[in-house]
Each structure stands twice: as structure tokens, then as C-alpha cells.
Amino acid sequence: MATVRVVKRKWDGTVSAMDTASRLAVPGEAAVWFALAGTRRERPASGAIEVVKRDELWVAVPGEWWVLCGYGDETRSLTGYMVHAAAQFHDHAHTMGYPDDVVRGAWSGISMIAARFTNGEWPFDGAMQGWLQAA
DSSP states (O other), rough: OOEEEEEEETTTSSEEEEEEEEOOSSSSSSSEEEEEETOEHHHHTEEEEEEEOSEEEEEEEETSEEEEEEEOOOOEEEEEETTTTTHHHHHHHHHHTTTTHHHHHHHHHHHHHHHHHHHOTTTTTTTTHHHHHHO
16 A cells, blocks of 8 residues: 545535555556544645544546545454535535536435446445455
């Protein structure tokens, strides 16, 4: 595993968060990284620094409108997920004036990843649990 600096950007290119993580080698085009509980996460816009409370396994695919975070416990078992395209999306889209293509792209991505979850398809087919245990 390589240590990387993760810079998460919003649709307009502004930086929303920065932290250090371990990049995992996985098959396919997905970028997968692991942030250990206790990692410091910087929020440049507010100047805040957060501490990651539990292990996080992140998955993103180039060109898709979602970023998925799986949360792990002390035994490296997945305990939950959050699709970051959906987090606070309604409020932000309205108050920040997201362009139409961003709104439509995000809803398309949210819909697609929700269907994958419901159907137990990649990455909800056990792939993430295997990656977390290997991290």
C-alpha cells in the first residue's frame, strides 16, 4: 500500500477536504483508499481539522458522480456506508446554485449506486469487505 495525500474537490474545483490515506491496489478502474481512525482531515474552507473517528474505506470511479465511503470497526468489518454525492446534496444544490449538469449527474450517480447496493452488485458484493480486511 502506498501512502497518498487525498484531496477531495467539489464540482467547481474547490477543495472540500484533505487527508492522508493508504491507496489500495484493486482490479479495474476504481480508486480505493483507506483512512485509519485517528487520521487528521483538513477542511480548508472553514480552517477546521477533524479526526477520523473510525476506519474509512473510500471508493471512486473516474467519470462517475459518486464517492462511496465504507465504515469499519476495530475488527475491520464493514458497519455502514455513505454515498458522498448524496450527503447534504439537496441543501447544497439549492443554496450554492449547482449547474443543471451537476444536479443531473449527481442524481444519476446516486440512483445507480443505490441500485447496486439493493442488488448486492459491485462494490457491495463483498469486494469492499475484502479490501478493508486487506488494508
